[in-house]
Amino acid sequence: MFPKLKNVIFYEAGIPDTKTAKESIVRFIDSLIYEKDRKSSEAYSVTQDILNSVFQDFDLQIEFKEPDRTKEVSFRNTRAEKIKIEELSGGEQELITKAFSLYLAEVRDSIILTDEPESSPRPNWQNLCPNQSA
Secondary structure (H helix, E strand, O other), rough: OOOOEEEEEEOOOOOOHHHHHHHHHHHHHHHHHHHOOOOHHHHHHHHHHHHHHOOOOOOOOOEOOOOOOOOEEEEEEEEEEEEEHHHHHHHHHHHHHHHHHHHHHHOOOOOEEEEOOOOOOHHHHOOOOOOOOO
């Protein structure tokens, strides 16, 4: 039925690990700057583009904001207010953590199963397939 699949990945729902999300974002930015010789502004832009592409079908009311000197990972809402990653909802944190990690791992040709993905995101994030009828 799925002859080209390389993996089946299962993510169990639970308490999000914001430290992991923050660390993976900072580590990715650092790798662009220090290993690939990109300017910091370019690294931030690439990170924002990735987050936008990963969540293009979601009604994200936030966007990535470049880290400050302390490498604080934050986002900006539609009113341009700064929101630390720890201040996002549990569902938002979990979704960002998992999707960003999968994107960076370049998981392709795989099925990704998530336990109860709709249990904690905000209502407009709960439907992973916006065009699917209920």
